[in-house]
Amino acid sequence: MLQEHARIVDFIATAEGVTGRKKLQKMVYIMKKLNVPFKEKYEFHIYGPYSEELTARIEELCDMGFLSEALEDKGSYVQYKYAVTDEGMEFRNAVGASIPQNPEAAALLNAKSARFLELASTLLYFGHLERDEQIAKLHSVKGKLNFTEAEIEEAYRFLGELEQLKLA
Amino acid sequence: MSYATQKLTEEKVFKDPVHRYIHVRDQVIWDLVNSKEFQRLRRIKQLGTSYLVFHGAEHSRFNHSLGVYEIVRRISDDVFHGRPEWDESERLTVLCAALLHDLGHGPFSHSFEKVFNVDHEEFTRAILTGDTEVNSILKKVSPDFPGHVAEVIAKTYSNKQVVSLISSQIDADRMDYLQRDAYYTGVSYGHFDMERILRVMRPLDDQVVIKSSGMHAVEDYIMSRYQMYWQVYFHPVARSAEVILRKILQRAKELSESGYQFQQPPTHFLAFFDRSFTLADYLALDEGVLMTYFQLWINERDPILADLCDRFVNRRLFQYVDFDPGTDYKKLGELAALFKKAGIDPEYYLIDDSTSDLPYDFYRPGEEEERLPIQLLMPNGDIKELSRLSQVVDAISGKRRTDYKLYFPAELLIDGKKKAIKQQILEMLREGGI
Numbered sequence: 001m002l003q004e005h006a007r008i009v010d011f012i013a014t015a016e017g018v019t020g021r022k023k024l025q026k027m028v029y030i031m032k033k034l035n036v037p038f039k040e041k042y043e044f045h046i047y048g049p050y051s052e053e054l055t056a057r058i059e060e061l062c063d064m065g066f067l068s069e070a071l072e073d074k075g076s077y078v079q080y081k082y083a084v085t086d087e088g089m090e091f092r093n094a095v096g097a098s099i100p101q102n103p104e105a106a107a108l109l110n111a112k113s114a115r116f117l118e119l120a121s122t123l124l125y126f127g128h129l130e131r132d133e134q135i136a137k138l139h140s141v142k143g144k145l146n147f148t149e150a151e152i153e154e155a156y157r158f159l160g161e162l163e164q165l166k167l168a
Numbered sequence: 169m170s171y172a173t174q175k176l177t178e179e180k181v182f183k184d185p186v187h188r189y190i191h192v193r194d195q196v197i198w199d200l201v202n203s204k205e206f207q208r209l210r211r212i213k214q215l216g217t218s219y220l221v222f223h224g225a226e227h228s229r230f231n232h233s234l235g236v237y238e239i240v241r242r243i244s245d246d247v248f249h250g251r252p253e254w255d256e257s258e259r260l261t262v263l264c265a266a267l268l269h270d271l272g273h274g275p276f277s278h279s280f281e282k283v284f285n286v287d288h289e290e291f292t293r294a295i296l297t298g299d300t301e302v303n304s305i306l307k308k309v310s311p312d313f314p315g316h317v318a319e320v321i322a323k324t325y326s327n328k329q330v331v332s333l334i335s336s337q338i339d340a341d342r343m344d345y346l347q348r349d350a351y352y353t354g355v356s357y358g359h360f361d362m363e364r365i366l367r368v369m370r371p372l373d374d375q376v377v378i379k380s381s382g383m384h385a386v387e388d389y390i391m392s393r394y395q396m397y398w399q400v401y402f403h404p405v406a407r408s409a410e411v412i413l414r415k416i417l418q419r420a421k422e423l424s425e426s427g428y429q430f431q432q433p434p435t436h437f438l439a440f441f442d443r444s445f446t447l448a449d450y451l452a453l454d455e456g457v458l459m460t461y462f463q464l465w466i467n468e469r470d471p472i473l474a475d476l477c478d479r480f481v482n483r484r485l486f487q488y489v490d491f492d493p494g495t496d497y498k499k500l501g502e503l504a505a506l507f508k509k510a511g512i513d514p515e516y517y518l519i520d521d522s523t524s525d526l527p528y529d530f531y532r533p534g535e536e537e538e539r540l541p542i543q544l545l546m547p548n549g550d551i552k553e554l555s556r557l558s559q560v561v562d563a564i565s566g567k568r569r570t571d572y573k574l575y576f577p578a579e580l581l582i583d584g585k586k587k588a589i590k591q592q593i594l595e596m597l598r599e600g601g602i
Contacts (some may be wrong), residue, residue, distance in 0.1 A: 042325045056524035064494030140326045
């Protein structure tokens with residue numbers, strides 16, 4: 001019971017908080033693609049892989065008091081910052097952290113920008129294609145973002161680094 | 169004349185209670201409707217278990233798919249036709265995507281996907297691009313046409329206007345299912361002025377926007393969506409049936425893996441238990457097949473499987489109480505222990521369920537680029553997000569919308585042995601203990 005909620009709390013606790021809803025979406029997606037057993041269903045949206053289930057579950061966790069949500073006004077845009085509350089830590093410990101903890105992966109993901117994670121998660125979404133097809137598809141669906149060759153190369157290197165951690 | 173532009177000698181019409189008539193002139197569309205994969209959708213209900221609450225809700229994904237096609241046909245042929253921002257060459261692609269967008273749904277889709285960890289969107293892609301009648305028809309248009317249709321449905325197609333018509337926060341899919349589900353359930357919610365919305369839709373850059381003069385029609389649509397979610401889609405009794413359905417599938421899988429000898433072996437499910445399934449295995453399933461198994465399993469020796477099937481077939485559903493996991497999660501363990509003491513397996517008879525487990529979403533204003541919001545086109549050409557102008561939409565956007573229930577078989581807690589323990593459970597469930 002409540003295992004899916006506990007996994008998310010565990011992940012955010014391990015990451016020591018996450019700033020940005022888009023970033024959190026992409027972090028969980030990348031972890032899921034690397035075999036961490038998140039159950040949230042993802043679909044492709046205009047900003048890359050997105051899970052309505054994850055959004056709803058985060059709302060529930062805030063409602064339950066296990067996550068805190070703080071709005072940060074950045075002038076031209078806003079960002080939400082998520083952290084695990086004391087009650088959330090108690091919940092995580094009581095229900096049991098149900099994913100193999102990998103602080104290194106969470107820290108690596110958290111250090112990246114939302115733009116970079118959008119790039120990496122989109123490449124992963126097209127992971128069933130050959131690399132040149134993945135890149136062509138990336139430019140086709142995200143032409144306006146003008147990802148550079150260097151950024152794409154760095155995204156592949158980063159995903160390789162995460163795979164080396166042998167998550168789960 | 170190429171197959172892509174071939175017309176029927178006479179227009180075909182389907183009588184439809186929502187759109188009055190559904191019009192088909194294209195040979196491709198007519199052939200797709202007559203394919204066996206599309207006809208299969210007649211045997212899959214649009215609203216899953218909701219018919220156990222709203223007895224009229226027996227409509228199928230076949231009806232809905234035709235409805236989505238009709239809405240998109242009207243947008244493409246009437247509203248967008250001749251507008252420079254709209255690429256007319258996408259017409260057949262978007263019509264096929266509209267018609268086929270739900271092709272990969274299986275029987276009681278949501279529960280089936282949860283238990284067997286499969287995704288109907290992957291099956292949609294497999295049907296469109298695999299060895300199927302639908303694929304043969306689409307390939308006659310051009311070799312890469314099945315892939316294009318699949319990309320529209322997967323939302324990865326390069327023309328975002330085309331994708332938006334099928335899948336966005338105000339798309340043909342939602343506009344059809346809200347009205348259709350309202351009609352068949354008989355509720356008075358779910359109605360809005362679609363004619364007005366269609367008239368004010370405009371293709372613009374990478375999206376479809378709404379002229380600001382149509383804002384109130386869109387408000388009505390958002391409110392309808394909000395009310396349908398709470399009144400129909402999140403109905404706690406329909407969720408009780410979904411919970412039991414999930415547990416039937418889970419129990420059958422567990423029994424099969426433990427070597428249990430079924431009187432009626434789960435032949436159609438075996439490939440899903442060990443994940444060796446093929447597309448043909450999936451297409452062989454429909455709700456008639458599942459209901460036949462459930463009917464037969466009422467007589468299985470395993471008391472849990474037999475009981476759950478009896479509950480589902482004969483509508484002896486679980487009771488429920490509201491519960492707040494934020495304060496009550498510790499008591500769940502306590503309750504589960506008491507269930508075990510009472511001889512009732514909590515894995516199958518004490519189940520929590522939340523609205524985040526359901527495949528429906530509320531309007532989101534697109535903060536932090538989560539989802540593309542509904543954009544209004546102002547008279548001066550500016551674009552503004554809907555909730556910034558509409559107080560009604562702002563009032564229901566971004567608010568917490570969660571609902572937790574705990575399901576259990578009330579009658580098992582009333583009669584029989586171990587009355588003291590059962591009484592303790594009932595007190596916890598009903599007297600504010602949880």
